Amino acid sequence: MKTLLSPPSFDDLLRLLRAWRFWVFGAVLGGMLGVGVYFVAPPEYRARATVVVSFNMEKSWPVNSDKELFYYLEREARKVEEVTRADATLQQVADETGFSVLQLRSGKLELSQPKDGAWHFYATDPQAAVAVQLASAWAGAFSAQIRQGIETAVALDATRKALIANPTDEKLLSTVTQLEAKSLGITPELQISFSQARDFPAERKSGLGVYVLAGSVFLLAVGALLILFVPRMDHATRNN
Numbered sequence: 001m002k003t004l005l006s007p008p009s010f011d012d013l014l015r016l017l018r019a020w021r022f023w024v025f026g027a028v029l030g031g032m033l034g035v036g037v038y039f040v041a042p043p044e045y046r047a048r049a050t051v052v053v054s055f056n057m058e059k060s061w062p063v064n065s066d067k068e069l070f071y072y073l074e075r076e077a078r079k080v081e082e083v084t085r086a087d088a089t090l091q092q093v094a095d096e097t098g099f100s101v102l103q104l105r106s107g108k109l110e111l112s113q114p115k116d117g118a119w120h121f122y123a124t125d126p127q128a129a130v131a132v133q134l135a136s137a138w139a140g141a142f143s144a145q146i147r148q149g150i151e152t153a154v155a156l157d158a159t160r161k162a163l164i165a166n167p168t169d170e171k172l173l174s175t176v177t178q179l180e181a182k183s184l185g186i187t188p189e190l191q192i193s194f195s196q197a198r199d200f201p202a203e204r205k206s207g208l209g210v211y212v213l214a215g216s217v218f219l220l221a222v223g224a225l226l227i228l229f230v231p232r233m234d235h236a237t238r239n240n
Contacts, residue, residue, distance in 0.1 A: 026220045034215025038208050044124045047131040047202040049139035050195040051119045053080060053146075055187065079185050083145050084111050084121075084138075092141035097134055109138055118195060128202035139194065146192050149184035156180065157188055 055076055083089060090101045090109075099108065112120040121142065123134030156179040163172045 022223060023220065026223045027216045030216035030219030031212040032215070033219060034211035034213070035208065037215065038211040043205045044126050045128040045131040045202040046122055046124045046205045047128070047135040047200060049121045049123075049135040049200065051121065051139050051143055052117065052193050052195045053119050054117075054191045056189040056191060076187060076190075080146065080190070081111065083149065083184060083186075084142050085109075086145065089138075089141045089145050092144070093134070093137045096137040096141075097130075099134070104134075104138075108134065124205060131202045132200065135200075143192055143194065145184070146186070146190065149186050150188055150190055152179055152182050152184070153186055153188035153190075156183055 055073060085105070087101070090104050093099070093104055093109075094101050108124055110122040110124070112122060121135050121139040123131050123138060125131040125134060156176065159172060159175050159179060163169065163176060166172060
């Protein structure tokens with residue numbers, strides 16, 4: 001005796017494959033359902049600002065070993081990546097946009113491709129203009145923090161060299177201590193520049209096509225389960 005949980009038979013699968021009207025109708029109806037959901041509850045807008053980050057590895061790490069160079073780049077990239085979500089960076093964004101730091105940490109901001117090259121700063125919001133403002137402010141705050149960190153690294157390097165020649169100079173010792181407290185631990189050879197900071201568009205996180213496809217697949221899956229298993233329930237009832 002077949003039950004609801006028993007696997008479909010060959011006849012069940014054949015009946016499902018022959019139901020071409022169901023496939024056509026289900027795909028169209030599901031697509032319309034997806035369109036309705038898209039316009040009733042549209043996805044948020046997402047904007048992207050781009051900052052080019054160059055580690056100048058040939059100057060900062062003049063080693064021929066590819067393995068050592070890879071680990072150096074990975075380590076330095078993690079340091080710089082930490083700056084993107086540092087308290088000082090997000091507080092600057094919060095001051096410019098009116099959002100709290102907690103809101104910014106709760107999925108509104110997203111970083112992509114944190115390696116040597118273009119870093120993409122994404123921001124999402126129901127309003128396109130707000131998403132653009134968030135992305136621009138985040139990239140700007142990051143760039144400002146990095147530039148300050150580079151200046152601190154250059155000054156710290158120069159002061160340490162001066163301290164070698166004058167190891168008992170208390171003023172130099174005090175300056176080193178102050179610079180170390182402000183240091184981000186990044187290499188002074190690091191360079192950054194805005195590639196896309198303003199006048200960039202904001203797009204929906206998911207396009208209409210994604211909703212149409214998802215609606216069609218969902219309705220077809222539900223319909224297929226009904227076609228396969230509802231007759232089994234009727235058959236089981238008749239046998240009882």
